[in-house]
Amino acid sequence: MKRASLAVMTVLAGVGAGVARRLLARSRQAGAKEDRWLVVTVNCPPERLSELPEPLALLDEVETRVAAAPGDRGTELAARIAWPRSPGIVGRLAGADSRQAVRTALRDAKSLLETGEVLRPDSPPTTRPTTRGKIVEFVTRRASGEGRL
Template structure:
């Protein structure tokens, strides 16, 4: 019974947080097709061909490269070709196409710099408790969210 109440309380709290976030950012968020950019630790002349994660999205995204400021590598940027109206619900469910672009940029950076795609280890706190479930959910969603 206590576990069910704790889970319900966590879900209600998450719903309140989403509503507050939505009300604060309604109409003030970034345009949906802005450029997402990562800086790769390789000079432009040694950049090579497009990495597989971005090549898979090549039909859906525009890609550009430019020397990074101060000669510190290469800026790799991508944005969706079509306008999307993805909002908070799409982001929370993992259906926002911008998440795929973010993840592809992270994976491309990892491939270019190290030759492999690094994956996060499973969190040690992802037990079958309400808090552990939230940690596991956040970990699954983290690849497509956040700052690049």
């Protein structure tokens, strides 16, 4: 009986140490994520981007970089926050994360440069104000600030 409980305690201690290690690694990487460049490839020559597109020009405290895309496939337009500060999960859900604004501005700039207009989903997404419709509207509104570029 003592051996079994000792074995269980050893396994639990190992699992606990692994979880703690993973959580510490995530917290260290969070700072590195906040200041990394967000990049989109735009289908236009780099010379066309002598001035920043309006969505990016309107943002404060943002560093930008323009470079030719590899393989002569357009232009890489990159942006990052000059002084990153993380608002946490609650801030992200409330829309107070400055990285979300940079993501949205990059998507809008790409759309503007490639099509001449910023494409938006149909509004309203549903015809009746139901609970599901409100959820769809919220998700649609928040989607441009999340995900991959």
